[in-house]
Amino acid sequence: MLSIDKLNVLYDKVQVLWDVSFRVNENEVVTLLGSNGAGKSTTVKTIQGLLKPRSGSIKLFDAHIDGSPAYKIVGEGIALVPEGREIFPKMSVLENLVLGAYVPRARDMQNDTLDWVFALFPKLAERKKQLAGTMSGGEQQMLAIARALMSKPKLLMLDEPSLGLAPVIVLQVFEIIQKLKEERVTVLLVEQNVHHALEISDRAYIMEKGQIILEGKGSDLLNNHYVRQAYLGM
Numbered sequence: 001m002l003s004i005d006k007l008n009v010l011y012d013k014v015q016v017l018w019d020v021s022f023r024v025n026e027n028e029v030v031t032l033l034g035s036n037g038a039g040k041s042t043t044v045k046t047i048q049g050l051l052k053p054r055s056g057s058i059k060l061f062d063a064h065i066d067g068s069p070a071y072k073i074v075g076e077g078i079a080l081v082p083e084g085r086e087i088f089p090k091m092s093v094l095e096n097l098v099l100g101a102y103v104p105r106a107r108d109m110q111n112d113t114l115d116w117v118f119a120l121f122p123k124l125a126e127r128k129k130q131l132a133g134t135m136s137g138g139e140q141q142m143l144a145i146a147r148a149l150m151s152k153p154k155l156l157m158l159d160e161p162s163l164g165l166a167p168v169i170v171l172q173v174f175e176i177i178q179k180l181k182e183e184r185v186t187v188l189l190v191e192q193n194v195h196h197a198l199e200i201s202d203r204a205y206i207m208e209k210g211q212i213i214l215e216g217k218g219s220d221l222l223n224n225h226y227v228r229q230a231y232l233g234m
Helices: 040-047 070-076 093-100 110-120 122-126 137-149 167-182 194-200 218-222 225-230
Strands: 002-011 014-024 029-033 055-060 078-081 155-159 186-191 203-208 211-217
Touching (some): 029 167, 029 194, 040 186, 078 137, 093 137, 110 137
Parallel strands (some): 029 203
Antiparallel strands (some): 002 014
16 A cells, blocks of 8 residues: 655755655554654654655555645545644534545545544544543544544554553553554554554564664564564563
């Protein structure tokens, strides 16, 4: 579905991604793992069109999307749940969700998609009239994911969805991603929570200093000596 080839990205004159290449197949959960500053968020922002690559290619189903503006990439079927959620706090839960379906390909299916999203997130259905800013951090994260799903994405990208949440809520977030996997939603996950992420991933890539240094099945990397030593403290 998604193919990244030799992606190089600069912030001003400082290079932050170096020849990054990876792929995401349909119905997979693929994770980009690494410490803070490794280049994970830069990668998904570039895929989404929020940053422009210096060189390299980004293809969605063999069609080049590198260089396209973000709104066109959303229209092509890629949705990003950004780090920090960025919901609209003074709007209701329902209003946030409806805004997620603004692209033409999603607008006609809005009601059906809303029913599906409420089935996935029953708490949002209960609170659809509540102002989004008055909900807890975990509930806001669920809303951010649900809003992205309203665009009917072919690929859902989640940037640090567990960041800043209490441990019990982190478990709920990963349960949601597992549900999406069962619903055959293709997910590209950016995470620092290595153990939970690898448990639910079909495949994963380890990033350090703007480069991919390791890749493999989630289960294999969970037992990899370097990963266990560097990221799991084992």
